[in-house]
Amino acid sequence: MSGDDWNRQELARFLRSRRGRVSPEQVGLPTGGHRRTKGLRREEVAVLAGLSPTWYTYLEQGRDIRPSTQVLDSLARVLGLTEDERRYMHTLAHGQVANPQPLEPELAAGEVMRGLVELMRGHEFPVYATNIYCDMLAWNPAATEWYDDWGAMPQEQRNFLRWVLLSPLARDRLPDWEEDTRDLVARWRSEVARWPGDERMQARIAEFAKASPAFTRFWREHDVQEHRALTRVINHPRLGARKLRIILLLSPDEPKVGAVIHYPMDA
Incomplete structure (x- = not known):
C-alpha cells in the first residue's frame, strides 16, 4: 500500500x-x-x-x-x-496543516516564545523572538551585542528584515551581507506563501519594496528557502567575526511566532 x-x-x-x-x-x-x-x-x-x-x-x-x-x-x-x-x-x-489555529487562544501573541527568550537571557549568543512579519518581539542582551540595540529603536522599526535591508550597521555586522539578505528574503517568501490574503503581510512587502532597491531585486528573483538551520558569519564589535549556527524553533501554540537561537559552530 x-x-x-x-x-x-x-x-x-x-x-x-x-x-x-x-x-x-x-x-x-x-x-x-x-x-x-x-x-x-x-x-x-x-x-x-x-x-x-x-x-x-x-x-x-x-x-x-x-x-x-x-x-x-x-x-x-x-x-x-x-x-x-x-x-x-x-x-x-x-500532507500539511491548513489555517493553523493557536492551541491556547488565551495566551497573548508571542507569550510562549517570549518566555523562552527570557529563559535564555544569560545565553552568550543571540536569542530573539520574531513573528511572520519579521518584527522583533523579544531578545536577550546578546542579540543587542551581536546585532543592534533593538530597545533604542522606535517600536515600528524593530523589524529584523527591515534592519538588514536599511541599517548601515547591518552591512558591518554581516560581512556576507548580500548572500545573507538574499537568503532572508527567500526564507520570508516561503513564509508569505503560508498566509495568503494576509493584508498586513502584503503591506510589509510593499513597505520593503519602496524602501529598499535590494529587496525589490531579491524579491523579483523568486528564490525560495525553507526555514532550515543555517550558518551566518557575524562581526562582533569585540570578538571579531564568528561563524554561528542558527536554528528557528516553532510551536503549534503560536504558528505566527518563532524563536531564533544562535550558537557557535564548535559548540
Whole structure:
C-alpha cells in the first residue's frame, strides 16, 4: 500500500471513529426511534457539513477523492474535533496543516516564545523572538551585542528584515551581507506563501519594496528557502567575526511566532 493509499484509509477510519462519538442531540437532531448506528449517520454528517451524502460516503470508504480545506474544516466543526484532531485530518488529506489555529487562544501573541527568550537571557549568543512579519518581539542582551540595540529603536522599526535591508550597521555586522539578505528574503517568501490574503503581510512587502532597491531585486528573483538551520558569519564589535549556527524553533501554540537561537559552530 502506498503512502497516499494509507493516508486515505486512515482518514476514512478516523472520520468513522469521530462520527461514532457524536450523539444526535449534540448537533440538534431528534433522538426518537431506534438507531442502529452509534453516533451520527453518514448522511447526517453530510447534510450538516453541506456535502453530498454519496460524496461523503466515498470519503469514509477511502476512495481517491480530494477534500478541500474548507470541506475538512466543515467536517471538523460538525464532528466537534479538537484543534489537534483537525490538524491531523488536514495532514492526512493534504500532507500539511491548513489555517493553523493557536492551541491556547488565551495566551497573548508571542507569550510562549517570549518566555523562552527570557529563559535564555544569560545565553552568550543571540536569542530573539520574531513573528511572520519579521518584527522583533523579544531578545536577550546578546542579540543587542551581536546585532543592534533593538530597545533604542522606535517600536515600528524593530523589524529584523527591515534592519538588514536599511541599517548601515547591518552591512558591518554581516560581512556576507548580500548572500545573507538574499537568503532572508527567500526564507520570508516561503513564509508569505503560508498566509495568503494576509493584508498586513502584503503591506510589509510593499513597505520593503519602496524602501529598499535590494529587496525589490531579491524579491523579483523568486528564490525560495525553507526555514532550515543555517550558518551566518557575524562581526562582533569585540570578538571579531564568528561563524554561528542558527536554528528557528516553532510551536503549534503560536504558528505566527518563532524563536531564533544562535550558537557557535564548535559548540
